[in-house]
Amino acid sequence: MTTPHSDIHEYLAQFEDIPGTRIYTAARARQGYHLNQFAMSLMKPENREKWKAGERAYLDQWPLSEDQKQAVLARDYNRLLDLGGNIYFMSKIFSTDGIPFAEACSTMTDMTFPEYRQMMLEGGRSPEGNRSIKANRAAAEGKG
Amino acid sequence: MALITAGVGSSHVPLLGVAVDQGKTGDDYFGPIFKGYEWTREWEKREKPDVVILVYNDHASAFDANIIPTFAIGTGERYKPADEGWGPRPVPDVIGHPDLAWHIAQSLILDDFDMTIINEMDVDHGLTVPLSMMFDQPAQWPCKVIPLAVNVVTYPVPSGNRCWLLGEAIARAVASYPEDLKVQIWGTGGMSHQLQGPRAGLLNREWDNRFMDLLVGDSQAARHIPHIEYLRETGSEGIEMVMWLIMRGALGHATRCLHRHYHIPCSNTAIGHIVLEPAQ
Secondary structure, rough: OOOOOOOOOHHHHOOOOOOOOEEEOOHHHHOOHHHHHHHHOOHHHHHHHHHHHHHHHOOOOOOOOOHHHHHHOOOOOOHHHHHHOHHHHHHHHHHHHHOOOOHHOOOOOOOHHHHHHHHOOOOOOOOOOOHHHHHHHHHHHOOO | OOOEEEEEEEOOOHHHHHHHHOOOOOOOOOHHHHHHHHHHHHHHHOOOEEEEEEOOOOOOOOOOOOOOOOOOEEEEOOOOOOOOOOEOOOOEEOOHHHHHHHHEEEEEEEEOOOOOHHEEEEEEEHHHHHHHHOOOOOOOOEEEEEEEEOOOOOOOOOOOHHHHHHHHHHHHHOOOOOOOOOOEEEEEOOOOOOOOOOOOOOOOHHHHHHHHHOOOOOOHHHHHHHHHHHHHHOOOOHHHHHHHHHHEEEEEEEEEEEEEEEEEOOOOOOEEEEEEEEOO
């Protein structure tokens, strides 16, 4: 347990070392601003109706990149995180689809929903081997 | 004078609200979780706090991506449960304590904490689920509530040390309020969980329990845990545990543990809660 980092560059760089994780940094928040605001609009019942009536037409009203629009239409949540989406905002999309949070989470992993649910019942994903990309690489090289 | 008499740390998983609202708290899945809260519910009935300062985070309900307050305090008369996409929870409105809230807000600003002040907002599961866990399903919540919302979503979120210091300042503010009030402070969120990416589903029983150990007694160690440690060890959403440190900081030099409970899993999350009182 060390002193918290005060150098912003160092602080941000360490976030890129966590396997399978996108930390919602300012850069992502900026890239995903309209994407997240689009998702937030689905909190209103009248907007959900419009969205369900025509997803593409609804998306076209927002200043999103074509990549972002395609990722929304495909419900590709990992891609959406890469394009600046935040999971709490993205949850408005899968809630509108009627999909539980845990099921949406499973789509971002290499498991089916039943497999994911079973993993959670058995204690969840272990932090072992999931803490650091660099450490994993070093361990792999050590073995090789 | 007003006094902080106890602190509670607790998860605020939305699925727990669903379990309460749909009467599933005794089934095989939820039973062990709610059993852990039985002691606390009885204790709250005896304690009868006048006010709870409820530290939580908003999950894109009251605040969208536009305005991101690091620390926001609710000074309103009442707050409605938010519609989080499937209609508002069928729980009572949350009644505020504007006089105490404004007193705390003013005191904190003079104490170098530049608070955002919120007069009107809806409150989401982050705030209403802990109320359900502690008080079950009353027609009205048995105490007034001062919401204290923390940004734990957009980085950088506040450091653990800053949260602890805020807790200390809240305790000073409460102690300078002239009316006799019994005040509790609850830190909510956590424990280990990750809701995103290929690493989703990460849980860490060992780390979570060590964190709870650090809240008991006079240890200062938890305030210096860096963000990266929460992220690596407890998943991207485990960072919510910094909010427990506001509660711990408000309890002063040392604490005594009255009750604690831990269970895996609830949906994507490890459930924990701890009841503390100031020692000395």
